[in-house]
Amino acid sequence: MSETLRFGSSSGQPTTRRDGIAKVTGAATFAADNHPDGLLYAVYVPATIARGTVTHLDVTAAKAHPGVVEVLTPDNCPPLPGGPDTKPFRFSFSFEALQDNTVRYANQPIALVLGETFEAATEGAKLLNPQYNALQPRLGLDGTTPFPTNGDGFGKPGTTVHGDPDAGHAAALQAVDVTYETPAQYHNAMETHAIVADWDGDHVTLDLPNQAIVMSCAAYAHHLGIPAENVTIRSPYLGGGFGSKVIINGPQMLAIMAARMTGRPVKLMLRRDQMFGPTGHRGATRQRLRIGIGADHRMTVLDHDSRATTSSFETFVESAANASQGLYASGALRSTHQGVRIDSGTPGPMRAPGEATGSAALECAMDEMAFEAGIDPLEFRLKNYAEREPGTDKPYSSKALRQCYAQGAERFGWAGRPLAPRQMKDADGLLVGWGMGTALFAAPMFAAQARAVLRPDGTGLVETAASDMGQGAWTALAQIAADSLGLPLDRIEFRSGSSDLPDAGVAGGSAHTASAGGALHAAGTDAIRHLADIATKDPASPLFGTGNAGVIARAGRLHASDDDSRSESFADIIARAGGAEVEGKGNVSRSPEAAEAHAMYSHGAVFAEVKVDPDLFQMRVTRLVGAFAAGRIINPRLAESQLMGGMIWGTSFALHEEAKFDARSGRIMNADFAGYHIPVNADVQGLEVITVHEDDPYVNALGIKGVGEIGITGTVGAIGNAIWHATGTRVRRFPIRIQDLLAGS
Amino acid sequence: MNLFDYIRPTSVSDAIAAWQPGAAYLGGGTNLVDLMKTGALRPGTVIDITRLPGVDRIETLPNGSTRIGTLVRNSDLAHDPDFAMAFPMVAEALASGASGQLRNAATLGGNLLQRTRCAYFQDPHSACNRRFPGAGCDARNGDSDNHAILGWSDACTATNPSDLCVPLMALDAVVETQGPQGKRDIALADFHHLPGAAPHQETALEPGELILAIRLPANATASRHNSRYLKVRERTSFAFALVSAAAALQLENGRISAACLALGGVAAKPWRVPAAEKLMLGQIPGADLFRRAAEVALEGAVPSGDNGFKIDLARRTAARALALAAAGTPAQMPALPASVFGESAHV
Ligand SMILES: Cc1cc2nc3c(=O)[nH]c(=O)nc-3n(C[C@H](O)[C@H](O)[C@H](O)COP(=O)(O)OP(=O)(O)OC[C@H]3O[C@@H](n4cnc5c(N)ncnc54)[C@H](O)[C@@H]3O)c2cc1C
Numbered sequence A: 001m002s003e004t005l006r007f008g009s010s011s012g013q014p015t016t017r018r019d020g021i022a023k024v025t026g027a028a029t030f031a032a033d034n035h036p037d038g039l040l041y042a043v044y045v046p047a048t049i050a051r052g053t054v055t056h057l058d059v060t061a062a063k064a065h066p067g068v069v070e071v072l073t074p075d076n077c078p079p080l081p082g083g084p085d086t087k088p089f090r091f092s093f094s095f096e097a098l099q100d101n102t103v104r105y106a107n108q109p110i111a112l113v114l115g116e117t118f119e120a121a122t123e124g125a126k127l128l129n130p131q132y133n134a135l136q137p138r139l140g141l142d143g144t145t146p147f148p149t150n151g152d153g154f155g156k157p158g159t160t161v162h163g164d165p166d167a168g169h170a171a172a173l174q175a176v177d178v179t180y181e182t183p184a185q186y187h188n189a190m191e192t193h194a195i196v197a198d199w200d201g202d203h204v205t206l207d208l209p210n211q212a213i214v215m216s217c218a219a220y221a222h223h224l225g226i227p228a229e230n231v232t233i234r235s236p237y238l239g240g241g242f243g244s245k246v247i248i249n250g251p252q253m254l255a256i257m258a259a260r261m262t263g264r265p266v267k268l269m270l271r272r273d274q275m276f277g278p279t280g281h282r283g284a285t286r287q288r289l290r291i292g293i294g295a296d297h298r299m300t301v302l303d304h305d306s307r308a309t310t311s312s313f314e315t316f317v318e319s320a321a322n323a324s325q326g327l328y329a330s331g332a333l334r335s336t337h338q339g340v341r342i343d344s345g346t347p348g349p350m351r352a353p354g355e356a357t358g359s360a361a362l363e364c365a366m367d368e369m370a371f372e373a374g375i376d377p378l379e380f381r382l383k384n385y386a387e388r389e390p391g392t393d394k395p396y397s398s399k400a401l402r403q404c405y406a407q408g409a410e411r412f413g414w415a416g417r418p419l420a421p422r423q424m425k426d427a428d429g430l431l432v433g434w435g436m437g438t439a440l441f442a443a444p445m446f447a448a449q450a451r452a453v454l455r456p457d458g459t460g461l462v463e464t465a466a467s468d469m470g471q472g473a474w475t476a477l478a479q480i481a482a483d484s485l486g487l488p489l490d491r492i493e494f495r496s497g498s499s500d501l502p503d504a505g506v507a508g509g510s511a512h513t514a515s516a517g518g519a520l521h522a523a524g525t526d527a528i529r530h531l532a533d534i535a536t537k538d539p540a541s542p543l544f545g546t547g548n549a550g551v552i553a554r555a556g557r558l559h560a561s562d563d564d565s566r567s568e569s570f571a572d573i574i575a576r577a578g579g580a581e582v583e584g585k586g587n588v589s590r591s592p593e594a595a596e597a598h599a600m601y602s603h604g605a606v607f608a609e610v611k612v613d614p615d616l617f618q619m620r621v622t623r624l625v626g627a628f629a630a631g632r633i634i635n636p637r638l639a640e641s642q643l644m645g646g647m648i649w650g651t652s653f654a655l656h657e658e659a660k661f662d663a664r665s666g667r668i669m670n671a672d673f674a675g676y677h678i679p680v681n682a683d684v685q686g687l688e689v690i691t692v693h694e695d696d697p698y699v700n701a702l703g704i705k706g707v708g709e710i711g712i713t714g715t716v717g718a719i720g721n722a723i724w725h726a727t728g729t730r731v732r733r734f735p736i737r738i739q740d741l742l743a744g745s
Numbered sequence B: 001m002n003l004f005d006y007i008r009p010t011s012v013s014d015a016i017a018a019w020q021p022g023a024a025y026l027g028g029g030t031n032l033v034d035l036m037k038t039g040a041l042r043p044g045t046v047i048d049i050t051r052l053p054g055v056d057r058i059e060t061l062p063n064g065s066t067r068i069g070t071l072v073r074n075s076d077l078a079h080d081p082d083f084a085m086a087f088p089m090v091a092e093a094l095a096s097g098a099s100g101q102l103r104n105a106a107t108l109g110g111n112l113l114q115r116t117r118c119a120y121f122q123d124p125h126s127a128c129n130r131r132f133p134g135a136g137c138d139a140r141n142g143d144s145d146n147h148a149i150l151g152w153s154d155a156c157t158a159t160n161p162s163d164l165c166v167p168l169m170a171l172d173a174v175v176e177t178q179g180p181q182g183k184r185d186i187a188l189a190d191f192h193h194l195p196g197a198a199p200h201q202e203t204a205l206e207p208g209e210l211i212l213a214i215r216l217p218a219n220a221t222a223s224r225h226n227s228r229y230l231k232v233r234e235r236t237s238f239a240f241a242l243v244s245a246a247a248a249l250q251l252e253n254g255r256i257s258a259a260c261l262a263l264g265g266v267a268a269k270p271w272r273v274p275a276a277e278k279l280m281l282g283q284i285p286g287a288d289l290f291r292r293a294a295e296v297a298l299e300g301a302v303p304s305g306d307n308g309f310k311i312d313l314a315r316r317t318a319a320r321a322l323a324l325a326a327a328g329t330p331a332q333m334p335a336l337p338a339s340v341f342g343e344s345a346h347v
């Protein structure tokens, strides 16, 4: 339909967030800001053991506390019609809804207290004073015997082999065989998980931050035993998601069940420490990488094995080893995965799931291999540059990685980097190190739908149930929609964030702009086609007879493409046709044929400079330059923010984040922001993003890839490599700590 | 939260009279309220002292000593130009602590009395002798990065987390208090207790005793041209010290005529090391001397868990702090906390 549309007047502009003012002034209503009449406050009681059974809860004491209204325990909790262990959708995981008294991880809900006030419910929760029959928890990467995962679903990565890895090992003239570990990390969106559940008969309205709004309705409905149309989710604003808000969790379900049981609306908002348990996390990994090279420094084999923790009752294993697929041209490729069942909550997708952990280890191992071979790490990557997807031999839909390397290296000043470590110092005597890593993230697309309406007054209305987690979807998607209707941004009304709108798919996989945006584009184009139909068939229109193919929509008017002076406004066309709205529908997905034809990824190159004190080993990332090629950039301001946010997350991964489990209790002992560290402003110094131009005719109609997650990949390795380059100490666990460098000194 | 009484007396005597077992004084609340939220502390009465008169000033007394009222906020003290000029390492320590918001709320007395950051102390479900005498100590064999390497006992290995207390210790600060028994002075050196067999007896304060002020002696300004506070941690800001050191020197004719050295993050109290100070007297400042002083400072250090690295790190930190002090207090005021990343380090 490109003939009927001039695309790009809003798209490509660095428009500021349309909801920015509402958010910074507090006018935006997040889920927990809703207070329906008769509201009860719920507080869930977290298990303080990680394995065993609850033997007693002092319900009498809790109920006697003034203001406590009800206590849900396995003794009185209503059954969940769909059960907590069924899988109504792709992203379903078993959750705890007080269906029995077993404890499978610390912080698991073991009761829910409802009060007239939050304080009453909180105190009631304390008074329950649970007694347990506790067993020794199994924790860590050696907690139980690992089991192979076989590739039969989300979170169950299998084994992928291309070529003959054993022959690749045998053929190698030089090789590295290294093992890296990454810790458990917890999504900690600024807005903790929250819900307000309000039943009306057998219809329930949920105010709930959610990354998969329409899909989740069906899933909730399934568990609750009601039709999908009886669930309404309102999710206009999210204070971050990071993958955690795709998954249905036990505490939220309990709030819904409690509302049904009491006949009153119920609000539940998790405390920060409660975010460390029932709402997903990134499992710990141990990754062994074996790389072999021949005389020409070309890789003969890339062999990546990953072991990751999952819970005792559900399987979500980081697909870390898959990070080695799709990137470097290697004679043979092998990715294998194992899970280890431990007494923690179930992991789940966390920003760049699989890729973040896998890339961290892969990019460090590549650096080790380059040093072993005596060549520059960038040159080593270029020597092994894949022109077609390794293994599958598919062409890439587009791949401007070479330009990313070149532009990033140029801006960073990579040339002249000494190969050996511990060669550079600054004027204050601090050790200086430079490292780099390649960034890679798949460019998927989910099925999505949208509706666009041209109104009699010439304005537009567009609708899709998209989620804005803070990334700016409201803005970028509206820009696409405005262009598709040939209207300026301020003449469209953009409705989103509610399940009564068309399904926009999942805000995840870095695919939301491509998917929801693609649907909006299709819907707008469809509406314009109908409008053009009306105009070109109407003898009274100046456009009469120009035919569909010859009309362009621009600034609220249709123009004949071969004669710009022949034009008419949307409003006039609609008025003469009787004043009825003109509606368009969009329904997009990637066809299996398209998916088969090309390998589709966003690419990037990240360069890091670190400074390290030679005695005290304090580390600081002084410069980060990331160059990314991610197809069409709809909004450079938002895209750069996403990429920067990803790179800061990479810094966090490399130097800060780690959940510390107590080996005896299984509790996480640093479950707050005083103890669970993420970078502060002072940890982020020079941070620069370059977006490399990339036209992609294959990835989707608009040529959009994703920018949400790729920034983490590449960055972790770049920083780890820079620390090695500064100090000569190779730390093979993340986060890298002062004590690791001390030990190596 | 449990129900508790809240009172806000307007005189010191009323505040003390209101105290009863199970009551807690409330300063900025940045520590007390957090612990009430986790359930580690459950006071029956909270006595808000922020309206007490006469204890919110920085003043110079006739004898030349400096008196800081307990209600002076951490950020106000750090950014008071005269104070920062006279006691630069105290200002550095304050500015290196917590975050801007917390420093705006935190009071002087609250900082002195902030509780350990031992995770097992903060978690009411863990066994902790400090919180509950005789309960045991879950920190043994637990996560120990912020635990002691000096002065700990089998009963408790926790550290005092305050940055402020470290330079105050080096400068012979005195704590002024008033309790049911009347007023008295307590040397900061005697204020925090080592755990021994009774870690719950954290300080020299008697039940109900209130901190009114801290005094720094007149001669504490003598080292102002050569004093630094150095804090070492993984994160650049908003993190407690792994280890820290306050170093103050007086130099005469190129030789050290007086030296003060205290370490933070290593023990249940700020750790003053007279032997190391003595070793430096009359000596020419230099890396080798400071290394030897640091060796002496860490004599007797023993890991209390998997934290042996802290012994080495504390040595290095002490030596570096001494070197920074010898190099001179930076001119810039209010002082930024000393940082290995130089003056560009912002917090
Ligand atoms: C996230 C975080 C990070 C932090 N980082 C640091 C850091 O890096 N370095 C650092 O040094 N500190 C740090 N702190 C601690 C902070 O400095 C203290 O919380 C603060 O100084 C306490 O002061 P307050 O007035 O708020 O005390 P409160 O919380 O009001 O009181 C603390 C204790 O002192 C008692 N008390 C208060 N005043 C008196 C008085 N006059 N007489 C008798 N008893 C009294 C109270 O009863 C209570 O037991 C951090 C705190 C947080 C929450």
Ligand code: SF4
Residues within 6 Å of the ligand: B116, B118, B119, B120, B121, B127, B128, B129, B130, B131, B136, B137, B138, B139, B140, B155, B156, B157, B158, B199
């Ligand atoms: S180290 Fe001290 S404060 Fe920590 S748990 Fe043990 S007794 Fe309690």
